[in-house]
Amino acid sequence: MKPISVPLLQNFVEGLSSISQFWGFPKGMGAIFAVLYVSPTPLSLDNLVEHTGLTKGAISTNVRALARLGLVFPISHLGDRKDYYTAETDFYKAIRAILGERQNSEFDRAVASVRITLIKLKSGEGTFAQEERSFLIERIQAMQDFFDALDHLTKTIARLDTLGLPTIQKILKTLK
Amino acid sequence: MKPISVPLLQNFVEGLSSISQFWGFPKGMGAIFAVLYVSPTPLSLDNLVEHTGLTKGAISTNVRALARLGLVFPISHLGDRKDYYTAETDFYKAIRAILGERQNSEFDRAVASVRITLIKLKSGEGTFAQEERSFLIERIQAMQDFFDALDHLTKTIARLDTLGLPTIQKILKTLK
DNA sequence: TACTATGTTTAGTACATACTAAACATAGTA
């Protein structure tokens, strides 16, 4: 079965590629995930080359990135050197993984720089008129509070292991 | 007052630039917003050129993009041809605006393509074995449900006009 | 009308990055 040779599914694959790109991931990652997602059986790297039209190199790096995010799983069959891959089908799990990944890295460092600015302002660093300083502290504190709330929210979501539709529904009811 | 000439605030501006970039917006947008955010008074385009080091052109386009997102507000003083800008300080408002913006555009079209694939599958389009078709429907339906839940969530948030820290806290409590 | 001050648009540039093609590495097999 070659899922991707079917035009109907090509649309699907292209859609996921766009979504992937939209959220700052390579288009290829979306395409690979899409192909795996609509495949009833695990696919090898060569299968993916065939179905996506990407080269081995691209597949290799993208599929590893996907695995690191927890969106695909490598499967090793005994007596077969080939690696096979299958897609995560629980999106809530996947989202948690992505949130966890994003939590680190550049974003954290950037947010940290805001916190540091605030600390320095509070500890009297820099030359500001008193009024000026308290204005800056107020403003940046508000931003910091916002980041903290977001951080708290994502960390909480990431910690849950039972995030499913019922939970979402519960949140929605709370908000109404 | 030239906020940006102060090294302490340069850090802050660079931090927001990185955050902006991280979320798929131009670095310049983050820098401009940061400068406006720590300015006690509205700033003109020339002020922004001075404080960010960007050129008029870049400021012009980025500041308009920010205004479209509802992150900054243009202010016209009578008898003064200059446009002045000030930053939105309610981040929850801002987030709603951004969510609304993102809801449309490419992302929506991409998600729509998933829905269309599903509809076509359900209406018997394409040549699939019965088992194959029901497998695909099940898979893609699950994805569609997920998108719907997300959509519902963001739309609900966008509809609220009293989203603040208390609401976030309430959500967090629900999740725990 | 010409002149100045301001904001916008455009042509070109620089940079980041996802991808290709091909070299390389390695595990299994004879």
Next chain:
DNA sequence: TACTATGTTTAGTATGTACTAAACATAGTA
């Protein structure tokens, strides 16, 4: 050991895009 099948890494390319510099547009003023 050599050979094959598979996966990884690397050098180069192409593409998108944010920015610069400068031309352009326009409103107010003399």
